Amino acid sequence: QKEVEQDPGPLSVPEGAIVSLNCTYSNSAFQYFMWYRQYSRKGPELLMYTYSSGNKEDGRFTAQVDKSSKYISLFIRDSQPSDSATYLCAMQETSGSRLTFGEGTQLTVNP
């Protein structure tokens, strides 16, 4: 069983839609939860991170972590064509420095 599971999609939505991206995990030691965005032919870039459980909002993006269910989500409001990319969840233990990534969800926002 993979430590981090993520639906690879692809996901296609119209401009302005609310997008929900999700990951589940099995390692209880994960304490940092991140979302990276990766455009085609580029390296990943950090979008948001959350420590332990809770919500975090940054503009049109909201990250949620539910440690009791081992489930994290990223919501994108008022999605734009420029949001079209692959979104990777990643997790880290407090005591370690290795990031464990999900497979990534490919998102297309159609104008």
Added chain:
Amino acid sequence: EAGVAQSPRYKIIEKRQSVAFWCNPISGHATLYWYQQILGQGPKLLIQFQNNGVVDDSQLPKDRFSAERLKGVDSTLKIQPAKLEDSAVYLCASSLRSIPRAYEQYFGPGTRLTVT
């Protein structure tokens, strides 16, 4: 601030040949990472350096992969001999610190390797 530089951007080799990738991290970043990203998968850490020293190479196939970071700056990742399953994008990343904020990594554009 200049980003993480990698070269070459693309490489095509035949199986059993050798190949080397180069990475120049962001100035001042002590921690350097090499990842392998197979098509349709997330990046997998191959090796992590803290300055000149190796912190984590538990997922590096040491029978064919090697990496070094001389003088705590640039790094080279080598594959010898290459196999078909090594076809992937090799990403280099760097960060100012590793624990606990390893997530603050800056990635280069990657080198896309095709082994035929």
